[in-house]
Amino acid sequence: MKIIINPQRSTWPELVNRPQQSPEELENIVLQVFEDIKLNGDAALLKYTEIFDKVSINSVLVDPAELKNSDLAVAQDLQDALRLAKGNIEKFHASQVQNKGRIETSKGVVCWRENRAIEKVGIYIPGGTAPLLSTVLMLGIPAKLAGCKEIVLCTPPGKNGKINSAILFAAKLTGITSVYKVGGIQAIGALTFGTESIPRVDKIFGPGNQYVTASKLMAQRNGTAIDMPAGPSELLIIGDKSGVPEFIAADILSQAEHGEDSQVIFLSDNEQLILDVIKALHIQLAELPRKDIANAALKNSKAILLKDIHECLEFSNLYAPEHLILAIENPYTMIDGICNAGSVFLGNYSCESAGDYASGTNHTLPTNGYARTYSGVSLDSFVKKITFQEISKEGLQNIGPAIELMAAEEQLTGHKNAVSIRLKTLSYV
Amino acid sequence: MKIIINPQRSTWPELVNRPQQSPEELENIVLQVFEDIKLNGDAALLKYTEIFDKVSINSVLVDPAELKNSDLAVAQDLQDALRLAKGNIEKFHASQVQNKGRIETSKGVVCWRENRAIEKVGIYIPGGTAPLLSTVLMLGIPAKLAGCKEIVLCTPPGKNGKINSAILFAAKLTGITSVYKVGGIQAIGALTFGTESIPRVDKIFGPGNQYVTASKLMAQRNGTAIDMPAGPSELLIIGDKSGVPEFIAADILSQAEHGEDSQVIFLSDNEQLILDVIKALHIQLAELPRKDIANAALKNSKAILLKDIHECLEFSNLYAPEHLILAIENPYTMIDGICNAGSVFLGNYSCESAGDYASGTNHTLPTNGYARTYSGVSLDSFVKKITFQEISKEGLQNIGPAIELMAAEEQLTGHKNAVSIRLKTLSYV
Numbered sequence: 001m002k003i004i005i006n007p008q009r010s011t012w013p014e015l016v017n018r019p020q021q022s023p024e025e026l027e028n029i030v031l032q033v034f035e036d037i038k039l040n041g042d043a044a045l046l047k048y049t050e051i052f053d054k055v056s057i058n059s060v061l062v063d064p065a066e067l068k069n070s071d072l073a074v075a076q077d078l079q080d081a082l083r084l085a086k087g088n089i090e091k092f093h094a095s096q097v098q099n100k101g102r103i104e105t106s107k108g109v110v111c112w113r114e115n116r117a118i119e120k121v122g123i124y125i126p127g128g129t130a131p132l133l134s135t136v137l138m139l140g141i142p143a144k145l146a147g148c149k150e151i152v153l154c155t156p157p158g159k160n161g162k163i164n165s166a167i168l169f170a171a172k173l174t175g176i177t178s179v180y181k182v183g184g185i186q187a188i189g190a191l192t193f194g195t196e197s198i199p200r201v202d203k204i205f206g207p208g209n210q211y212v213t214a215s216k217l218m219a220q221r222n223g224t225a226i227d228m229p230a231g232p233s234e235l236l237i238i239g240d241k242s243g244v245p246e247f248i249a250a251d252i253l254s255q256a257e258h259g260e261d262s263q264v265i266f267l268s269d270n271e272q273l274i275l276d277v278i279k280a281l282h283i284q285l286a287e288l289p290r291k292d293i294a295n296a297a298l299k300n301s302k303a304i305l306l307k308d309i310h311e312c313l314e315f316s317n318l319y320a321p322e323h324l325i326l327a328i329e330n331p332y333t334m335i336d337g338i339c340n341a342g343s344v345f346l347g348n349y350s351c352e353s354a355g356d357y358a359s360g361t362n363h364t365l366p367t368n369g370y371a372r373t374y375s376g377v378s379l380d381s382f383v384k385k386i387t388f389q390e391i392s393k394e395g396l397q398n399i400g401p402a403i404e405l406m407a408a409e410e411q412l413t414g415h416k417n418a419v420s421i422r423l424k425t426l427s428y429v
Numbered sequence: 430m431k432i433i434i435n436p437q438r439s440t441w442p443e444l445v446n447r448p449q450q451s452p453e454e455l456e457n458i459v460l461q462v463f464e465d466i467k468l469n470g471d472a473a474l475l476k477y478t479e480i481f482d483k484v485s486i487n488s489v490l491v492d493p494a495e496l497k498n499s500d501l502a503v504a505q506d507l508q509d510a511l512r513l514a515k516g517n518i519e520k521f522h523a524s525q526v527q528n529k530g531r532i533e534t535s536k537g538v539v540c541w542r543e544n545r546a547i548e549k550v551g552i553y554i555p556g557g558t559a560p561l562l563s564t565v566l567m568l569g570i571p572a573k574l575a576g577c578k579e580i581v582l583c584t585p586p587g588k589n590g591k592i593n594s595a596i597l598f599a600a601k602l603t604g605i606t607s608v609y610k611v612g613g614i615q616a617i618g619a620l621t622f623g624t625e626s627i628p629r630v631d632k633i634f635g636p637g638n639q640y641v642t643a644s645k646l647m648a649q650r651n652g653t654a655i656d657m658p659a660g661p662s663e664l665l666i667i668g669d670k671s672g673v674p675e676f677i678a679a680d681i682l683s684q685a686e687h688g689e690d691s692q693v694i695f696l697s698d699n700e701q702l703i704l705d706v707i708k709a710l711h712i713q714l715a716e717l718p719r720k721d722i723a724n725a726a727l728k729n730s731k732a733i734l735l736k737d738i739h740e741c742l743e744f745s746n747l748y749a750p751e752h753l754i755l756a757i758e759n760p761y762t763m764i765d766g767i768c769n770a771g772s773v774f775l776g777n778y779s780c781e782s783a784g785d786y787a788s789g790t791n792h793t794l795p796t797n798g799y800a801r802t803y804s805g806v807s808l809d810s811f812v813k814k815i816t817f818q819e820i821s822k823e824g825l826q827n828i829g830p831a832i833e834l835m836a837a838e839e840q841l842t843g844h845k846n847a848v849s850i851r852l853k854t855l856s857y858v
Contacts, residue, residue, distance in 0.1 A: 077834055078834050078835070078838055080831070081830070081831035081832075081834040081835050082831075082835065084535070084828065084831040085828075085831055085832075085835065087534070087535075088534035088535055088538065088540075088828070089534075091532055091534045092532050092534050092540045095530045095532045096530065096542070098527055101524045101525065103520055103521050103524045103789065105516070105517035105518075105520045105521050105788060105789035106513070106516075106517055106789075109517065109783075109788050109789065111517075111521045111788055111789045111790050113525070113807070114764070116767070116768050116769070117768075118801065118802050119768065119769075119801065130839040130840040130841060131838065131839060132839060133835065133838060133839065134835055134839065166838055202801050202802045203802050221646075223798070223799075225799075225802035225803065244854075246850055247847070247850060247851060250843070250846050250847040250850045250851075251847050253843040253846065253847075254841070254843040254844045254846065254847040255843075256843065257841060257842070257843035257844070258841075284846065288842060288843055288846075289840070289842050290840075290841075290842065290843065294843065331819075335543070335817070338545070338815065339545050339546075339548065340545070340548075340813070341815050342815070342816070343815070343816040343817070343818070344815060344816070344817045344818070345818055345820075346817065346818065346819040347819060347820075348851075349820050349821060349822050349824065349825045349851055350818055350819055350820040351820075351825075351847040351848060351851065352844075352847065353832050353836060353844040353845070353847045353848050354538070354818065354820050354825070354828065354829075354832060354848070355816075355818055356832075356836075356844060357831070357832045357835045357836065357844075358828045358831050358832050358835070359534060359538050359540055359818045359820060359828065360532065360534035360535075360538065360540045360818070361540050361816040361817075361818050362816065366813075369652070370652075370654075371813065371815075372547065372548065372631050372813075373547050373631045373632050373654035373813065374654065374813060375812075375813045375814040375815070376814075376816060378542070378814065378816075380809070380814075383804075384769070384795075384800065384801075384802065384803060384804045385804040385805075385807060385809075386767065386770050386771070386772070386773060386800075386804070387771070387772040387773070387784075387790040387791065387805060387807075388764070388772070388773045388775065388790075389772070389773070389774055389775065389779055389783065389784055389788045389789070389790050390760075390775040390776060390779055391774075391776075391778050391779040391780075391783050391788060392778060393778050395778065396778045396780075396783070399513065399514075399517065399783065399787045399788065400783075401510070402509070402510035402511075402513040402514055402786070402787050403510075403514075403782050403783060403785075403786045403787050405506055405507050405510040406507070406510050406511065406514065406562065406563055406786045406787070407782060407785075407786065409507055409560065409562060409595055410559040410560060410561060410562065410563065411559040411718070411719075412559060412683070412686060412687075412719075413686070413717060413718050413719065414679070414682040414683040414684075414685070414686035414717055414719065414723065415683045415686070415781075415782040415785060415786075416782070417679050417682065417683065417713065417717075418676070418679040418680050418682075418683040418780040418781065418782045419780060419782050419783070421675055421676060421679045422676055422679075422777075422778055422780065425673075
């Protein structure tokens, strides 16, 4: 972890720069796989599963019986943990339901919005060494709450041609009934075009490596919506003298172990805290199973001493972190000043892990500076908000003349006529 | 307008197909202009304004005095009309502010969301024959309500090198203080990269032709957010025996006059109504100033007789129209069945024009079937929703063990440690 002491403000833009991602470079391979899936459907999926995942399967569909019996293979305490997490995620996302808010804007003119679920959604869960069961909850629960009619989950098979039981159990727990053993480019392609087994969906959610990211961008160009542009995970911590070095070091490592391209920025107004955190970091790192990954990630990471906590906040807003931990004495005084962040953790006991798994907030969050413009996944991500208006005769008499004038100015006589022809019938009454 | 009587269900997917858009074909020209702007800034903007808009200007900035005095050039009744529309749009969008919704998900675990404005937004208003002053209101008002710090408006200059006064007045009315005389690809490029005069923005809003659409997609690939993918405007009307043929014909024409690529679909369970509408259409079309455009658009348009109103609704959901007019006896009975639409107009007096200008709803809506996944522009489009969580010692004791189990299953020991190290200090208390 690089230590930087009181950097000049002119260097900030460089300090907040992320390593460049270039998903465009993968465009050719993605295009090729997508074209193949469009033409050959399931056969192409099986072929690429053999090529990319090095495993031969006969069908991408997970046997419904296997899904149903998944709890038999999952320890009771883990089941209970998932149920606790589910309860909290459900409570928080259910609180995001907005009422219709009927408003009479002029007398006789009533406007409101209603939520409608996106009908078919696809959830992608990456494979690899660890089964990301938490992400199944984070995407499946709001999809169910929103009322999506078809919720489809794709995840690559393991070497044994099967899906991890805990993933299946998490899917079952959230009420997902269609799980497919397919990953990477071919999974996103299947969700984009549909195959004999896998339905085409309206929107694709979920994390993944650079191939998955490039595939989601290609899906978007083919008219399928995606949750958000994705990049490597990141954490920014602001700590003052009240910060606990061991806690902060543990938080830094929890982020760094994600991947070699993960990034942590630790800001403080207290040089001693920085030194103590670095010390604790070395001690904890030595014991970490994924220490090689974490070590590589720490090379991209920085501890920066700044003048005061307000300067730290300014720097954080410029960086726009996915996760922001405020390990400071009175975090509430800083909330109003936070402009750009995905999810914020207040005080010494609100560790990022809590939001990653079980506090109730969503862990699918904007990375790579996208927190400047994008929100994390929420119930909103699974619905459209349709506007409605009902205009009575009196209402049209109240706003019609204004519409006629504006339409005339825009030289859209047809727009004007649609009002005039109605007003004319009313003047006869 | 093509009349189709009771089409087979198997033909529906073809009937709801839009004419293909291929913004990718314009990629080369867009790339070239973008590169030039990145290198040469304002000089490139002036050059392309001369090439594409055939007008030579010295500066893209609209003189602040011109903006300030714009009301002198706008008739009083039009000013009043814009003020009425502004009042309604403001009321409806202000009603979209969501409260924080603090939720205690487990004892000691509190989660909530807070809105933060997107800092810098760019509004694009197309040029052409008609000044789209209504779009200035539709984008400027929610941007102001959201609290965006910098709101920039770009619109191409007219042949006299100036911007229409009514556009400037609408900008002034909504509180926009920076207006630039630049249109098309070069405007979107300037907002994406910034130039000496024009600031780089975080998100670009607004309609435009295929060049603007292609440019916005390119902006998105360069990390700038956009409001939504755009296509030609569309209207679907469902009418039963209570529908007024003259009103429906006027609504069809108000849509058809937008552009040759506009599309209208009129569905009814009543053959006589269809015949009466077509008759009224011919009478009204003859008088329309933009009849050539409307006539071309009507060639892409269809009147379809279906079995009953429920079948009409099913067809509409498959089409996912930008605008949906329900000219039926009891539109309220159909609301729950509407799955996919941008904005809905209930009854004989709720014409699309009302929503285009002054009812209060936003007229920036998803086209081309995107209503399946996207909402129209609203206050939400100008903010991010940041999640917050505060976990007390007791809270972490309640959810910590579940987090430890889930993190262990995901083989993310660092995530587990961040909880364990905190819980350990608590067990000493």
